Amino acid sequence: MRRPDRKINGMAHLESKYAEAPCAPAKPVRSGKAARRNFWGGLLANDTYQAVVDVLLKNERRQFWVLAAFPLAWVLFAHLGPVLQMFWISFLDSYPPTAGRQPQFTVDNWVAFFQEAIFVMPFLRTLVYSAVFTACTLILTYPVAYFLAKHVKRRNQLLFLLLLLIPFWVGEIVRTYAIMIMLGNNGALNLALKSIGLIDRPIPFMYTGFSMGVGIVYLTSLYMLLPLYSALEKIPNSYLEAAADLGAGSWHRFRKVTLPLSREGVASGCTLVFLISTGYYATPVLLGGPSTTVFAETIAGFFHVAGDKWPIGAAFASLMLITTLGLTGIFLKLMGRSGKGLMK
Amino acid sequence: MTRHTRILMSVIYWAFIVYLFVPLVLMVVMGFKDSKFIGFPIRGWTTEWYSGVMQDAEVMGVFAYSMAIALASTFLSLVIGTWVACFLGPYKFRGKLIVFAVTCLPAVIPGIISAIALRIFARGIDIEPGMLAIILGHTVHNVPFVALVVMARLSTLPRSHIEAARDLGADAIVAFFRVTLPYLRPALIGAGIFCMLLSFDDFVRAYFLGGYDPTLPVLIFAKLRSGMSPEINAIATVVLVLTAALGLWAERSMRRLNKGAS
């Protein structure tokens, strides 16, 4: 850029013009589009707006509270509220309240859980099943995540991931149904086994722990895959190359370098899958049978029938919440992490 | 990695893809079966199930209902989630970690418990099971996701941009609408589409918070309780096509936006 050849007369001229009336707009040159003022400029010039803003944004402290008020209220009311209220009514003896009767405080609802096998069994069953399914999902998806993170070129990774994501957009009911079709007595699996001559009569896969497991693993694989992939992708290849350079073989490298470094991903993935799988209602109902009743069904039972069973249902739900979150917390502690570390 | 490991890994990936897609493909195919009964082998083919679904006013009504709920809850989630993110992101204060944990709470509670808690809560604030309750339930569930996505994007906005806006005459509100919000656009679109999908696909909350009218997943579930039929396949396939299309469109626009407005 060479020296400007002419002085900027316009600047000096405009300077004086603006200096005369810094806030009042100058007369429009022509009418129509050129005379339009920007919305925000107009807003800032508006007296009412200025008055409101002067109150709201007077100082840093006030600005903070104006911004914080609604989120805090929402989070307390809508996020925490339902859980707290659930706990609350688990200690009442009747809910919704009947006319002319004050609900009494009681722990009977909680005690009731331990007294009946038809309550305790599904509860334990749920925990065991979920743990098993989580482990299966881990074993199933770890190689896939490893492949994605280490064997696919970086720029293709998104594409490969995208392909994996597509089935998950479809929703749990549709996918559960798809599994039902596959595992039925006339389903694809039986057909395949028959056609290669392994069996004569169809195997009753459906309404068993197996079918429920297939369904749940099918539904939750992505929640294990993504954290695993994310963790594995972060391991620099140079670590593995250095290990190889120092004489470590494939399996050794995996055990000593890759596996420990992917621990955080394993922890996240397992946590997610465990929590999600305990929460399923439709899939166990559709794919499972009477012998595989999960606690979700037990809880649901109290809410779909008579209205006055809510307190027990609330107690059971609270119990399940405490247990699952507690188990998750212990698991994470064992894996050497405290909390999610998602904040920055 | 050795060539053998490479091939093995590759096979595992594609086997997994097949494992994910095959049930869905089978489901679609079964919808063309010319018979009332679900099962293989398929002897005759027909499109009557699909055309029947398209013309079924009840199904189309349910679809519109699900859509309306998804749109409403997505809008609410975006507004609330963004507000929460703008509060949690930049400010440091005592108890921030607790507030963050409570914000994420709906996302980590197992589905059934979340649905039950919301059901009780709705009763507590005098909302009947129905559309409003479901919208509320979906909003509560989706806000954490929106907040996380927006917070991630917000953390990459240099402080100097806001200072520059203020330097040029903007107060905090104008700076938000003219600088911050446009910057957040890719995150908002991504989060929005994610919310649409979550809401559209949701079962537990819609089941427990719903009234007489079902959402699409609830409808399918109800029909399945009375037994399978190709009609259900057709409905399920409609859902499949729609959600897959929505998801793919989302990915494409996210990709384009991230290239443009970084």
Added chain:
Amino acid sequence: MGYSANDRQAVVRLDRITKRFGEVTAIDCLDMEIMAGEFITFLGPSGCGKSTTLRILGGFERPDEGRVVVGGQDVTRLPPNKRDVNMVFQDYALFPHMTVAQNIAFGLELKGRTRGEIDKRIGELVDFLHLSALRERTPDQLSGGQRQRVALARALAPDPKLLLLDEPLGALDAKLRGQVQVELKDIQKSTGKTFFFVTHDQEEALTMSDRIVVMNAGKVEQDGTPEDLYFRPKSRFVAEFIGETNLIEGTVRGSDNGAIVIDWNGLEVRGAAQQGSVPAAGQSVVASLRLENVLCHAEKPEQPNAVSGRVVHRIFKGSRMALDIRVGEREDAVIKVYMDANEAGRFAQEHLWISWDPQRLSVLHG
């Protein structure tokens, strides 16, 4: 432009500004005026308080004590959007979702100007800063130098009384930086705007400024023209910070015909005191000798301050040679000299004599 210092009005007054961050005093009672049309640079190392001063002027920090007056108006309590001051940020902070034209228009829109006025003003600035071809581009389509010009245009558009520039050349490569320094100076002269420039690069400050304020640990070390600071540094800090120099530490023996006699490691050398302060005999002093003022001779010259020395390092720098010459036994008894390539050939021997004009050995305070 032809202004003399007397013609200028003070456009900014910093009235005993103090700013603390916890235990640290970032600015310690800064008290000065900035004249209209001046290109003033605040220069110093990291943490000296120059950026804090800039941010206080812009309204992004509030001083703990003191007042800020801009254009006759006390703006101390005013937020940035209410001041007639605009800033060019270090990372330019161009709004990524807006074109060049929209970025430039931003400030004017918020002031409520009509579309016609804004377009006219954009046109002027775009022509002036050679951005015409880039009007409709977005920031990610611009080079570093182009972005800098857009940031400048955007800050100039609302016609502020004071323009702040926060180390805006740091992101540019060396060659471009030199070019842009000259351009910025030209722009400042053409527009007649008051520029408040912050940098840690002393060469940059010397190139562009009408006036430099050297800051160190929150205090002003020296405030003057580039020539003042270079030729007449008042303190050791300024002498070392600006340009390259040899520092001679010794004890005063007395004065002799206006020159100060200093005992430097047993050698007797003569220097000049600064105006108005003659150090007493026995006092320890530091004196500054710029490298270009050291003369080299093959044999003992008939000049004052003739000292013999031994060349310990000979460093080739292309157009010139740098020599380290040891003149005594102590560690610090090394004089650095620049010699152009032709001359260097004549001084291939190990031993030589150096001398300097006593006026060039500047005796400093502290």
